Amino acid sequence: MKRVIAVSLLALALAACKKEASPQPGVAPADPASTLPPPVVVADAPIELKEVVETTPNYVVGITYDTQAAKYPGLAKELKTYADQARAELIESANGRTAKENPSPYELSLTFNDILDTPDLVAVSADGSSYTGGAHAAPLIARFVWLPKQNKQLKAAELVPQKQGWDAISRYVREQLHSALSQRIDADDLAPAVRAEQIETGGRMIDDGTSADPANFAMFEPVKAADGKLSGLKFVFAPYEVGPYSDGTQTVEVPASALLPHLAPQYRAMFSGGG
Incomplete structure (x- = not known):
């Protein structure tokens, strides 16, 4: 008899639970997600830059x-x-x-x-x-x-998102580097055959290191203009990238006027003439 009463009480309790869990007519059930606390945005922890x-x-x-x-x-x-x-x-x-x-x-x-x-x-x-x-x-x-x-x-590929932009930048940078190479070799007063060989070897390194790939232009410095905006970008090439080790680090500054047509819209206002 006690077992029957216990089973009956359990059944009544389960029924009550189901009744409480059932939504009332005309009332939308609560969204479980709405009861969660808002996400916590964790700021970057301070980094100590010690010598x-x-x-x-x-x-x-x-x-x-x-x-x-x-x-x-x-x-x-x-x-x-x-x-x-x-x-x-x-x-x-x-x-x-x-x-x-x-x-x-x-x-x-x-x-x-x-x-x-x-x-x-x-x-x-x-x-x-x-x-x-x-x-x-x-x-x-x-x-x-x-x-x-x-x-x-800010990465180069985000700053200039289209390949035609890198085609144009590549042409400009190559022209400047080839000109600088010729001036360096002419200053050495080399024999014609030696000069021709160095021009060919150096030119090939320049062309290989400045193909229209944003990875080749990953290192750049913003150049500040008098109006507080940017007058251009200075692309930096480590030794071996566009010349032998003896040529050291080489840089080419590309003016804002050459960059603006190819910049992502959200970055144009940072440059002189970009609005």
């Missing part, structure tokens, strides 16, 4: 942050990631070699400097070298262009 000085028998590291980028945590994170990766690669190479391979310590030198710092656009340069044996050090060159209001890095 790094390490001297060991195996390697020497010097990293300097001569920049105000720490006030932009997202940008600071990009800079520190670049520096940390370069340091880690050097230490890995240093620890993996033997004294017979190279008795001298490996060396890394890297400096970050501000190029531009405005409410709308920030640019930082990274320049240095990493020596892990061989005839000379490998260059460490990077450029970081940051949009503070969007909290993101």
Whole structure:
């Protein structure tokens, strides 16, 4: 008898639960999602850009942050990631070699400097070298262009989204680099045959390094005009990209007038003549 009463009470309880869960006529059921708390937007944590000085028998590291980028945590994170990766690669190479391979310590030198710092656009340069044996050090060159209001890095492919834009930029940059190559070779007063060979070899490196691919133009610096806008962009090419190591880092400034027809609409107003 007690078991029957218990079963009956359980049935009544279940029926009551179903009744409470059933929506009332004319009343829409509650949306479970509406009861969830709003999403929490987590800001980038502050990044401390501290000078790094390490001297060991195996390697020497010097990293300097001569920049105000720490006030932009997202940008600071990009800079520190670049520096940390370069340091880690050097230490890995240093620890993996033997004294017979190279008795001298490996060396890394890297400096970050501000190029531009405005409410709308920030640019930082990274320049240095990493020596892990061989005839000379490998260059460490990077450029970081940051949009503070969007909290993101401005990439070349986003700035100029269409291939015809890179075709035009490629032609302009090639013309400038070929002209500079001719001037350098003419200054050496070489024999005609040697001059012709160097022109051909150098020209081929220029053409290979400036094909109409945004990856070839990933490093650029905004150039500020007198009106506070940008008068153009300076594209930066590390050694070996458009010439031999002896030619060093090369740059070509492309004026705003040549860039404007090809810029994404949302970035044109940043340039002189762009509205």
